[in-house]
Amino acid sequence: MILVPAVEELYRKMTNTGELILEELPDLDLYMDQVLTLFSRQGEEPLLTKTMINNYRKENIIRPLDGKRYTKNHIVQMLLIYHLKGILSIGEIAQVMEECYVSPGYDNALTRVYREFLEQKPLLDEAVKDCFDQFLPESALSDSTDLLAALLGLSRVAQYADKMAKALVEAHFGPEKGVER
DSSP states (O other), rough: OOOOHHHHHHHHHHHHOOOGGGGGGGGGBOOOOHHHHHHHOOTTTOOOOOHHHHHHTTTTSOOBBBTTTOOOHHHHHHHHHHHHTTSSOOOHHHHHHHHHHHHOOOOOOOHHHHHHHHHHHHHHHHHHHHHHHOOOOOOGGTTHHHHHHHHHHHHHHHHHHHHHHHHHHHHHHHHHTOOOO
C-alpha cells in the first residue's frame, strides 16, 4: 500500500529532519551561542535552547565543561539527549547517561552509538512508513470514524514504544538493574 498524498507529505516532513551528522560537528570547542546556532533550524523551533542546555548541565546530564566551551563530545551528548527526550523523562535520561558516563571510553562509545543511530535511521523510517501504510489508508482520511480508528492504532503503537523504552531504562539503568518487576 502507498501512502495517500496528504499523509505522504506529513511523513516526508517528519522524517526529513536534517539530522546533524558527526562530520558536520566542528572539532573546535564552542561557546553557548555557537552551540545554539549549530542546533538551530531554518524557520522551525530550535532543537535546543539556552535554558535547556543549562538545565542539562545543572542536572549533570551533560558532562562538566572545561571553562565556558562545549567540546564535540558535549555536542554528541546533547544530540543523544535531544532524541531521547521525546519519550523519556529528564530523570530517566539522567539515569541512562550517568550509566554511560561511568563506562571506560564513554566519549568514543557515545559517538559510536550516535553514528549507528544515524546509520539505522533509514530502516527506522521505513518501519514507520510501513506502520503508517497500515493505519492510514486512503479511506481513513475520508471519514471521521475511520480517521479515529487510524489515530487509535497509531496511538497504540506510540504507547508500545513508550512502554518498551521505559522498561529498558528500568531494567538496565534503574537502581535494581536486571531485576524484573
